[in-house]
Amino acid sequence: MSRLDELNQDMKIAMKAKDKEKLSTIRMLKSALQNEQINKGDELTDEDELTILSREKKQRVESLNEFKAAGRDDLVVKLEKEIGIVDTYLPAQLSEEDIREIVQDTVEQTQSSSMKDMGKVMGALMPRVKGKADGNLVNSIVKEELNK
Structure with a gap:
């Protein structure tokens, strides 16, 4: 099953559970994958999907560091949750x-x-x-x- 299919299934589950934060993050990830697929004009490989999801995580981590430096604790908490959700679609990190x-x-x-x-x-x-x-x-x- 591709990550796009997995995101679609998880999106339905988040909708039924009325989990707005998870739903929002899944939609952003799905959108990023679909946009890349349109730009490429072909199906995404597993490696392509991994690259896109890694890029999304990296953007959030960079934003998280900036928000921490600025003292925006409300946004820090939100981004930490988003990073946790993105991590579920990435392979386990090496020690x-x-x-x-x-x-x-x-x-x-x-x-x-x-x-x-x-x-x-x-x-x-x-x-x-x-x-x-x-x-x-x-x-x-x-x-x-x-x-x-």
């Missing part, structure tokens, strides 16, 4: 230990030894962790490994 193992493995595979090889490592690494790990965390771990 920091798992990311470190994958980074070390990738550094060895690409025979990288310095920060000059950062692009090569990230290029090989990101397809392996796409949607499963925060890019900023991955980036910092790669820098740490290359600076050893």
